[in-house]
Every structure is written in C-alpha cells, then in structure tokens.
Amino acid sequence: MKATIITIGDEILIGQIIDTNSAFIAKSLDKIGVQTHEFLSISDDKKHILDTFSSLQNKVDLVIITGGLGPTKDDITKHTFCEYFEDVLIENQDVFAHVKEIIEGFFKRPLTQINRDQALVPSKCQVLFNKMGTAPGMWMKKENTVYISLPGVPYEMKYIIENEVIPKIVKEYKRPYIIHKTILTYGQGESLIAERIENWENNLPEFIKLAYLPSPGKVRLRLTARGSEKEILENAIEKNVSSLAKIISDIIVGYDEDETIEVVLGRLLSQQQKTIATAESCTGGKIAQVITSVSGASKYFRGSIVSYATDIKVSVLGVLQDTINNHSVVSAEVGKEMAIGVQQLMKTDYAIATTGNAGPNKGDADALVGTVFIALATPDDIIIEEFNFGQPREKVIDRTVNKALEMLQKEILKNL
Structure with a gap:
C-alpha cells in the first residue's frame, strides 16, 4: 500500500510553524506496512486542494490530510470534500452531542452556531470520532483511493490516527510487513563505516535495504526488510545485524530508534x-x-x-x-x-x-x-x-x- 500525506495551511508554507504531523503519521503507517510515497504541503486554497486530490486519484491507496478543520471561517476542507465527492454537509448527531458536551459541559459557555457547525460532515463520509476535540475526522473513498481528513492540532490528530485510522486500515486492508532495525554508532563518519562494512553490505539479501543516517558525531544504520513472511524477515534482519556487530562492535552503542x-x-x-x-x-x-x-x-x-x-x-x-x-x-x-x-x-x-x-x-x-x-x-x-x-x-x-x-x-x- 502507498500513501500520500498532505498538510493544508499557509502557516506551514511561510515557515510560521513546523510540520510535525506528517512525520508522526508516516511512522504510524510504516509500523503497519503502509509505505508513505510523498509529503505535500499546500495552501488554504480550494482549487489547489481540488487539483491535488485529483492528481492523486488512483495513484496511491491512501491520501491523509491534516489541517483545514475547525471552528473558524477559513477552514475549508469539509466544503472542499463535498465538492470533490459531489456531496452535501449534514449534521452528525453523535458529533453534535460530543461538541455540546465539550462547550457547555467542560467550558461552561453557550453553544454558538460556529460550534454547532463542527458537527457538519459530508453525508457519504465515515466519521472518525475525535475524543480530544470538536472537529471529527472524515474517511471517504473514490474509486481506488481513500481520502482521510484529520484536524491539524497535533494531539487531536494523534488520537484519531491511533484510535480510528490505524485500526480501520488494519481491519480493511491486507498489507506487506515492513521490519526495521536501527544500529546506532558513535565516533566514526559515514564514509569510514561504509568502507569497513562494504563486503557485508554487498551480501545483503535483495529484500533488505541499508540506509546511512548521519548526524554530528554519530551515524545510524537502518536496515529495512519488506515482504509477506514476517518470520523470514525478522530472522534475516537478526542474522545480518549479528554479522555486522562482529565487524564494527567498537563503535556500536545501541539499537533501534529509542537506543540513543x-x-x-x-x-x-x-x-x-x-x-x-x-x-x-x-x-x-x-x-x-x-x-x-x-x-x-x-x-x-x-x-x-x-x-x-x-x-x-x-x-x-x-x-x-x-x-x-x-x-x-x-x-x-x-x-x-x-x-x-x-x-x-x-x-x-x-x-x-x-x-x-x-x-x-x-x-x-x-x-x-x-x-x-x-x-x-x-x-x-x-x-x-x-x-x-x-x-x-x-x-x-x-x-x-x-x-x-x-x-x-x-x-x-x-x-x-
């Protein structure tokens, strides 16, 4: 499966905020065998959004969009979804009850029309419930591509990805396995390490790829295996990591992303x-x-x-x-x-x-x-x-x- 991740918002394009949402989504997708094909950041412009949706139609399996959902007038994603899918907005009663509870129950203030509009969703969409905020996520399919719209607020986006999107993808799609193993090295540069492990690298199986991820004073070596048999991939990764450790044990300080x-x-x-x-x-x-x-x-x-x-x-x-x-x-x-x-x-x-x-x-x-x-x-x-x-x-x-x-x-x- 291939996915494209889109962030909508002029604030990203002018450098006012940094896009951390795409990295989180890509990492979450990778864990379940979905390959992220590209990141896109586009402006808050309806034509730009529609053209981007159209250009991705049937070219990727998933298009995940963050941003453009919320209570303000410049949030246009829902209206753009309706135009692209030839749909209309309707009030979702479950979402409305949730919005009402947050505004009147938690914030202790009257519900306004802007708040109520948060419960409007395209009639054809599957609602992705947002327990952490008022703007729901939306799941809509056109031909061979699923379009998923999420709030841009990071903690809201993360909740929907973890509790709604990932479980739904796992349930509905058969995916390959992607196994990563990261070896953290310190004290030698990328070119010197490459020389030391050249023979080992040349003998890696075709389904295992090596990436060098250098930063000041350290280099991460990431092995990635893709295939349909999880046990075969895991065994091959462990075997090759063990043989690598014999070659550069003097500079290895840890393994995996958390082993800094x-x-x-x-x-x-x-x-x-x-x-x-x-x-x-x-x-x-x-x-x-x-x-x-x-x-x-x-x-x-x-x-x-x-x-x-x-x-x-x-x-x-x-x-x-x-x-x-x-x-x-x-x-x-x-x-x-x-x-x-x-x-x-x-x-x-x-x-x-x-x-x-x-x-x-x-x-x-x-x-x-x-x-x-x-x-x-x-x-x-x-x-x-x-x-x-x-x-x-x-x-x-x-x-x-x-x-x-x-x-x-x-x-x-x-x-x-």
Whole structure:
C-alpha cells in the first residue's frame, strides 16, 4: 500500500510553524506496512486542494490530510470534500452531542452556531470520532483511493490516527510487513563505516535495504526488510545485524530508534549505581539537556553548572585565576579544574566539563574558533581531549555534546 500525506495551511508554507504531523503519521503507517510515497504541503486554497486530490486519484491507496478543520471561517476542507465527492454537509448527531458536551459541559459557555457547525460532515463520509476535540475526522473513498481528513492540532490528530485510522486500515486492508532495525554508532563518519562494512553490505539479501543516517558525531544504520513472511524477515534482519556487530562492535552503542547514546548511558549509570554532573561553558547546558531528556535521569544525573562567564568558573567551580591567566580560559588546564570542581561540588562519580570557542567570535580566549576542550573526571582519573570542530557555531556545539557523551560511555564500559 502507498500513501500520500498532505498538510493544508499557509502557516506551514511561510515557515510560521513546523510540520510535525506528517512525520508522526508516516511512522504510524510504516509500523503497519503502509509505505508513505510523498509529503505535500499546500495552501488554504480550494482549487489547489481540488487539483491535488485529483492528481492523486488512483495513484496511491491512501491520501491523509491534516489541517483545514475547525471552528473558524477559513477552514475549508469539509466544503472542499463535498465538492470533490459531489456531496452535501449534514449534521452528525453523535458529533453534535460530543461538541455540546465539550462547550457547555467542560467550558461552561453557550453553544454558538460556529460550534454547532463542527458537527457538519459530508453525508457519504465515515466519521472518525475525535475524543480530544470538536472537529471529527472524515474517511471517504473514490474509486481506488481513500481520502482521510484529520484536524491539524497535533494531539487531536494523534488520537484519531491511533484510535480510528490505524485500526480501520488494519481491519480493511491486507498489507506487506515492513521490519526495521536501527544500529546506532558513535565516533566514526559515514564514509569510514561504509568502507569497513562494504563486503557485508554487498551480501545483503535483495529484500533488505541499508540506509546511512548521519548526524554530528554519530551515524545510524537502518536496515529495512519488506515482504509477506514476517518470520523470514525478522530472522534475516537478526542474522545480518549479528554479522555486522562482529565487524564494527567498537563503535556500536545501541539499537533501534529509542537506543540513543543518552538512553544507553542512562541504563549503564543506573546499572552501576553511578552519578554524573556537568560543568558547561561553550555547550551552554546542552549536555545536561540531552542527558535529562531521558525519563528517570534523576536517578543518576545530579546537576549542572553553566559557567558561561569566566568569573563563574572561578567563583563557583573553583578554577584558579592563575590557571586562566597562564593558560587561557579555553585550555586543557581550565577544563580539568572545571571537571574536578563540579565533581566535588555535586559529589558525583563522573563529571563532564567543556570549555571552548564555538564562535563566531573569540570571546575571552586566545584559542582558534572551533577549538574545544572536553574534560572527563572519573572515580580514578581525569581524561582531557582537545578538538577543533570548525564552524558554524551549531556544529561545534552539537559535536562537542556528542563527543563528550561518547567519552563518558567508553569510560563507563571499561568498568563492566
């Protein structure tokens, strides 16, 4: 099965909001074997919407639309549906009862005509009940293509996808299986990994595809198998993942989408009952943000000092002014004292410190823009590494965060 996902709204086209709905829908469809053929974003214009519907007719199995449903006058999707399907709007009594309950029961205000109009749907549509809001979803079929219209509000859209759309697709359509396995690697770039696994990649079965998904400091390797026999696909994926692990075990840090390095680190720290703190300058608290993005991080993460100003390094972390005078604020020596300072202050087993020039200006330091020192205090040692991550500023910060977490993971694994 193939699907096209359409977002309707000028606010997306002018960059006022970011389309996150399409990614959620595509991921939900993928899990049940429906392949997303394309994403489209179109304007709030009836002719544009009608032309798009017509261009997709019989070319894909599903067209899923978000946006253009709601209480305001510029929401036109229902009227466009009626024109495309040669239909008329009628009041759905179940939807009306739900709208009335929300407006009068929850919000405690009178029901207006605009509110009541939310219960209007094309007479031929199958209503997709929206428990989280007033605008229902709509399911309509023309020849070989199903058109599904959903509200653009993310939590409303997600509810209808999970509770109405996906169960209905599963019930009504026979679909192939799509099995994914993602291997998370750290510390080597895409081209070097490709060289190392070239023979392995060349020997993959035809029904398994490999994708390289690089980002600063890490590369995800995603294996995708498609076919009609689920057990065969799963066995083939596991067999090839096992053989891959023998080749690049030194850089593999986890598996699947949720196995990010911060998740792996959290599990390792919890298992060993160890704690971590950070003292951040050039990264501005981003390492702490990444670590605490994992649920339950309070078990092992004690806190962070964002010592962006030089005097805070001295007054809070205990960095010696002589060290700064003699070596510059961006130096291995200052990084070391920052790591020791926060380790002692927070009473942790591990501590990460960063000091560097993220750019574009030098600031208080003499070091070149892009220069970063990462210090890692362990229970027994201090490890310091120097890097030059170049430019732009965002790249320097992201690569520093990734490299710091990679250094921490390597040290923790030594104690397993």
